[in-house]
Amino acid sequence: MATHFLLHLVLLLCFAPLLQGVIVKTKALFAGRAGAPLLQPYYDLARLLRKDCVFSRTTTWVFLAGPVAGVVVPVLASLFMPFGALPAPLSFTGDLLLFVYLFGVARFFTVASALDTGSSFEGMGGAREVTFSCLAEPIVLFCLMVLAGIADGLSLTALFGPHLADAWRGPEGFSLGLVLVCLFVVLLVENSRIPFDDPNTHLELTMVHEVMVLDHSGPPLALVLYGAALKLMVLGAPVVRLLLPFTSGSLAGDTLVFLAGMLLLAVLIGVVESTMARLRLIRIPQILVGTSLLAGFALVLVLR
Amino acid sequence: MADLSNLLLLLVILLNFFALGSSRLAACIHAVALQGGILALLPLTAHGFSGHALLLAGGALALKAVLIPWLLLRAMRKVRIRREVEPLIGYVPTLLTGALATAAAFIFADLLPLVAAHQGGLFIPTSLATLLTGFLLLVSRRKALTQVVGYLILENGIFIFGILMADALPMMVEAGVLLDLLVAVFVMGIVIDQINREFSTLDTEQLSALKE
Numbered sequence: 001m002a003t004h005f006l007l008h009l010v011l012l013l014c015f016a017p018l019l020q021g022v023i024v025k026t027k028a029l030f031a032g033r034a035g036a037p038l039l040q041p042y043y044d045l046a047r048l049l050r051k052d053c054v055f056s057r058t059t060t061w062v063f064l065a066g067p068v069a070g071v072v073v074p075v076l077a078s079l080f081m082p083f084g085a086l087p088a089p090l091s092f093t094g095d096l097l098l099f100v101y102l103f104g105v106a107r108f109f110t111v112a113s114a115l116d117t118g119s120s121f122e123g124m125g126g127a128r129e130v131t132f133s134c135l136a137e138p139i140v141l142f143c144l145m146v147l148a149g150i151a152d153g154l155s156l157t158a159l160f161g162p163h164l165a166d167a168w169r170g171p172e173g174f175s176l177g178l179v180l181v182c183l184f185v186v187l188l189v190e191n192s193r194i195p196f197d198d199p200n201t202h203l204e205l206t207m208v209h210e211v212m213v214l215d216h217s218g219p220p221l222a223l224v225l226y227g228a229a230l231k232l233m234v235l236g237a238p239v240v241r242l243l244l245p246f247t248s249g250s251l252a253g254d255t256l257v258f259l260a261g262m263l264l265l266a267v268l269i270g271v272v273e274s275t276m277a278r279l280r281l282i283r284i285p286q287i288l289v290g291t292s293l294l295a296g297f298a299l300v301l302v303l304r
Numbered sequence: 305m306a307d308l309s310n311l312l313l314l315l316v317i318l319l320n321f322f323a324l325g326s327s328r329l330a331a332c333i334h335a336v337a338l339q340g341g342i343l344a345l346l347p348l349t350a351h352g353f354s355g356h357a358l359l360l361a362g363g364a365l366a367l368k369a370v371l372i373p374w375l376l377l378r379a380m381r382k383v384r385i386r387r388e389v390e391p392l393i394g395y396v397p398t399l400l401t402g403a404l405a406t407a408a409a410f411i412f413a414d415l416l417p418l419v420a421a422h423q424g425g426l427f428i429p430t431s432l433a434t435l436l437t438g439f440l441l442l443v444s445r446r447k448a449l450t451q452v453v454g455y456l457i458l459e460n461g462i463f464i465f466g467i468l469m470a471d472a473l474p475m476m477v478e479a480g481v482l483l484d485l486l487v488a489v490f491v492m493g494i495v496i497d498q499i500n501r502e503f504s505t506l507d508t509e510q511l512s513a514l515k516e
Contacts, residue, residue: 171307171310174311286325289396296403300406300407
C-alpha cells in the first residue's frame with residue numbers, strides 16, 4: 001500500500017512537467033523549429049525557484065494562497081484518480097464529486113489571488129476563467145454519470161476499472177466515444193490550451209488564464225507553473241485510461257502503458273494546438289454548451 | 305449489421321446538432337450532404353444487399369449526398385452569402401431546444417406501440433429527432449438557403465422512417481419521394497434567385513412586409 005502510494009506521487013510529481021515539454025516540442029516541430037529541450041520546464045522551475053519574489057503593495061496573504069492551492073489541490077485530487085490500470089491510493093463511494101469540486105476550490109483561490117492584486121485586467125481574466133469553468137462543470141458531471149451508469153460502483157477507481165475494455169466493444173461503445181471527446185474538450189478548457197485559450201499569449205485583451213498569473217514572480221510563479229503541469233496530468237489521466245483500457249497485470253507494465261499514454265496525449269494536445277486557430281471569445285460558451293449536450297446525449301443513450 | 309446501423313444513426317443525430325449549432329452555410333450544406341451519404345448506407349445495413357436496397361441506396365446517394373448539395377452550394381456562391389447572420393432564435397437556444405427535442409423523441413419512441421422488431425431500436429427515435437431538427441431549423445432561421453437545408457434535414461427524417469418499411473414500400477413510392485425532393489429544391493433555388501433579385505437579400509423577413 002505504502003509503495004503504491006509512493007509510486008503514485010512520484011509518477012505525478014516527476015513526470016508532470018515533462019508533458020509540458022513534450023507539448024512545446026511537438027508545437028516546435030510543427031512550426032519547423034528545433035524547439036526547447038524536452039526538460040526545459042524543469043530548468044524553468046529551477047531557475048524561478050532561485051529568484052526573489054516581487055510583491056505589489058496592495059496584495060495580502062490571499063495573493064500567495066492562490067499558487068499554493070494550485071499545487072496542493074491537484075496532488076490531493078490525484079490521490080482519488082487511478083493512473084491507468086494502477087488503482088487510486090484513496091477511494092470511497094462518491095469520491096468523484098470530491099474530485100470535481102476540489103478543482104473548484106483551486107479555482108476559487110486562483111481567482112481570489114488574482115482579484116487581490118486590485119488590477120482590473122486580472123479581474124477580467126478571473127471573470128472569464130470562472131465563466132468557462134462553470135460551463136465546463138456540467139460536461140464533467142455528465143461524463144462521470146455516463147461512466148457510473150456503465151460501471152458498478154461510484155468511486156473513480158470503479159469507474160475506470162478493467163470493465164472499460166469490454167464496454168468499448170459492447171453497445172456502450174458509442175457513449176464512451178462521446179465521453180472521450182467531451183473529456184478531451186474539458187482537458188483543453190481547464191488547462192487553458194488552444195483553441196480555448198492560448199498559454200503563450202501576452203496580449204492583455206486576449207488572455208484568459210494567463211492574465212491571472214501576471215503578477216506572480218519567482219518561487220510563487222514556479223508554483224503556478226508546476227500546479228498547471230500537475231493539473232494537466234491529473235485531468236489527462238481519465239482520458240488516457242479511456243483511450244487505453246488495458247490491464248497488463250504487472251505493476252511495471254501498467255506504469256509503462258500509462259506513461260506512454262500520457263506522452264501520446266501530450267503529443268495529441270501539441271498537434272491540436274498547432275493545427276487549430278484560437279476560437280473567438282464569444283464562440284467558446286457555444287462550443288462548451290454544445291459539448292455538454294453531447295455528454296447529456298451520451299447519458300440518455302446509456303440510461304435508455 | 306445492427307451495430308453498424310446504430311452507429312450510422314447516432315452519427316446522423318450528431319450531424320443534426322452540428323447543423324443547428326453552425327453559423328456557416330457551407331458547413332451546414334456539407335453536413336447535410338454527409339447526412340445524405342450516411343442515409344444512403346442505411347438501407348444496406350438494415351436490409352442487406354438486395355436489389356431493392358441497392359437501388360434505394362444509389363438513389364439516395366446520388367440525390368441527397370451529391371446533386372442537391374451541389375445545387376445548394378452553387379446557389380450559395382451565386383447569391384454570395386456565407387453565413388446566417390441573425391437567426392430568429394440564437395444558436396445556443398436552438399441547440400438546447402434541439403437537444404430537448406431529441407430527448408423527447410427518444411421518450412416518445414419508447415411510448416409508441418411498435419412492432420416487436422422495431423421496439424427499442426434507434427431508427428424511430430432518430431427519425432423523429434431528425435424531423436424535429438429540420439423543423440426547428442426551418443422556423444428559426446431567416447435566410448432562405450438555411451431554410452432549404454432545414455427542409456432537407458426534415459426529409460431525411462422521413463427517409464429514415466421509410467427505410468424501416470422498405471420491404472413493404474414499392475420502389476415507385478421511394479423514387480417519387482426523391483423526385484419530389486429534387487423538384488422542390490429546384491423550385492426553391494429559383495425562388496431564392498427571385499428573392500435575391502427583388503430585394504438584393506435572402507432575408508425572408510422582407511417577404512412579410514406589405515408593398516404598394
